[in-house]
Amino acid sequence: YGLVSELAGVDKEDKAAEEANKWLETQGLPLLLPVDSVPQWEHFLNGTNGRPQSLYVSNKAVLKWPYKLVAGDQVYSMWSGQLYPNCSTIASIATTGPALPLLDEIHLFGELLNLGLPQEKVDAIMDIDHCGDGKLFNVEEDPTEQTDLSADAKYAATLQGLRKDLEDFNKGIFEPNRGAPVMGSCWSSMKVGGVYGPFVATDNFYSPVAFTPKQLEDNKTATRDLEYVERVLLPNRTKQIEWFTEQVGDLSRLLNGKAFDKCLHPDSGVETAVVV
Known part of the structure; x- marks a missing residue:
C-alpha cells in the first residue's frame, strides 16, 4: 500500500481514520491504528532496508x-520438491500421514470438528512444528528456514529481543468477538434472490424481487434445507x-492414502502422481 501510494504520488495516511479517532477518543473507545505500510520505491533504487x-x-x-522468530505451533511446516505429491510421498503415507495436509481447524456449523485423531496423527497430517517460545532463522542466509539458531548463544540477544517484540505486538492484537453463525442471513438471502447482504433490521430495506420460476423452485428446496x-x-x-459423514464419506480413505490412484514412473526418471 505504501509503495503504490508513493508511485501514485498520494498521501498514504488515512485521514478518515484520523478524524474517526477524535470521536473514538471522546467515547473512551480503542483508536484505529495508523497505516504501517512503508513506501519502498526509493529503497528499491538505493538498495536500502x-x-x-x-x-x-x-x-x-x-x-x-x-x-x-517463529513461535508456538506452526502448521504446514514442511519442505517439498517442485513436484508434490510424488511417488515417494505416497509410499510414506503410512508413517507420515496423507500427502496433502488437512485444513487447519475444520469447523462444522461454527464449531471445531474433532476428527477423533490422536495428537501425534494430527501433527503428522498437518505437519505441525511445535516451536515453543520460538525458533530463530536468518532468512537472508537460510531463506527456506531450515537451520534453527535459537540454541546458539551467539544469537541470544537477538532471540530475546524478538521474543519481546512479539509479546509487545500481541498486546494490541485485534481479536474482537465476531459472533456466531445465525440462520437469519440464510433466510434473508433466499428472500432477495439468493444473494448475501444485510439481514438485521432490514424491513423495507430491499427493493421487491420478481422471482423467476427457477428461483421459486430453488427457494422451495432452500426452505426444506434450512428448516x-x-x-x-x-x-x-x-x-x-x-x-457430515454422509456428505464427504469416510475421511480415513484420505488419511490412509486410498484416495490416490497410482504412481507413474516415466522414462525421464521424474516422479509423478495421479490423484483422484
Whole structure:
C-alpha cells in the first residue's frame, strides 16, 4: 500500500481514520491504528532496508531483517520438491500421514470438528512444528528456514529481543468477538434472490424481487434445507457429524492414502502422481 501510494504520488495516511479517532477518543473507545505500510520505491533504487525495525508477521512470528522468530505451533511446516505429491510421498503415507495436509481447524456449523485423531496423527497430517517460545532463522542466509539458531548463544540477544517484540505486538492484537453463525442471513438471502447482504433490521430495506420460476423452485428446496438445519442439525451435534459423514464419506480413505490412484514412473526418471 505504501509503495503504490508513493508511485501514485498520494498521501498514504488515512485521514478518515484520523478524524474517526477524535470521536473514538471522546467515547473512551480503542483508536484505529495508523497505516504501517512503508513506501519502498526509493529503497528499491538505493538498495536500502525500508523497514529496519521489527515487522509483525502474525501472532506467532516476527521479522527483524535478517532474523525471523517463529513461535508456538506452526502448521504446514514442511519442505517439498517442485513436484508434490510424488511417488515417494505416497509410499510414506503410512508413517507420515496423507500427502496433502488437512485444513487447519475444520469447523462444522461454527464449531471445531474433532476428527477423533490422536495428537501425534494430527501433527503428522498437518505437519505441525511445535516451536515453543520460538525458533530463530536468518532468512537472508537460510531463506527456506531450515537451520534453527535459537540454541546458539551467539544469537541470544537477538532471540530475546524478538521474543519481546512479539509479546509487545500481541498486546494490541485485534481479536474482537465476531459472533456466531445465525440462520437469519440464510433466510434473508433466499428472500432477495439468493444473494448475501444485510439481514438485521432490514424491513423495507430491499427493493421487491420478481422471482423467476427457477428461483421459486430453488427457494422451495432452500426452505426444506434450512428448516432441516434449524430443526434437526443445529440442536444435535451427533446428527451434524452423521450428516457430515454422509456428505464427504469416510475421511480415513484420505488419511490412509486410498484416495490416490497410482504412481507413474516415466522414462525421464521424474516422479509423478495421479490423484483422484
